[in-house]
Amino acid sequence: MGVNHMTKSQKTNFTTNVTSVFTGAAFFGAVFGWPSMEIFGRRRPLQMAALVFNVGAVLMTATTHNLGMIYAGRVITGFAVGILTAVIPTYISEIAPPPIRGQLTGFFEVSYQCGTLIGFW
Numbered sequence: 018m019g020v021n022h023m024t025k026s027q028k029t030n031f032t033t034n035v036t037s038v039f040t041g042a043a044f045f046g047a048v049f050g051w052p053s054m055e056i057f058g059r060r061r062p063l064q065m066a067a068l069v070f071n072v073g074a075v076l077m078t079a080t081t082h083n084l085g086m087i088y089a090g091r092v093i094t095g096f097a098v099g100i101l102t103a104v105i106p107t108y109i110s111e112i113a114p115p116p117i118r119g120q121l122t123g124f125f126e127v128s129y130q131c132g133t134l135i136g137f138w
Contacts, residue, residue: 031084036137038088039095046099053100059108062100070097102129 020028046066053062073093080086106122113121 035087035091039091039098042092042095043099043102046096046101047103048099049096050100050103054104054107059104059111062104063108066097066100066104070094070101073097 020031023031050062050066053065070093073090073095075090076086076093077090080090105125109121109125110118
């Protein structure tokens with residue numbers, strides 16, 4: 018993809034853009050996630066977000082020398098992750114027994130943040 022031939026500032030811009038499009042799309046996914054789970058319930062948005070995430074992952078994996086596909090894949094996966102981070106805690110809190118509801122929701126949050134940390138690192 019020509020990353021080896023980029024200047025230091027071009028590499029910085031590329032890295033910043035790849036990170037930013039994911040985070041921006043995650044915001045819009047989270048905003049979209051709430052009405053979708055209110056309309057369709059909790060499981061359907063989870064299933065659709067998992068499918069959308071896989072489409073974005075395939076785009077990023079299958080690309081050869083095409084930064085546009087990387088950006089598109091990051092936007093698609095970011096949107097799906099935004100939906101998932103909106104829907105999963107609600108789903109957990111609705112199906113979990115009351116004595117461990119907070120623990121399970123907290124475990125999801127800690128796991129998600131650890132995965133995000135590792136992913137951005």
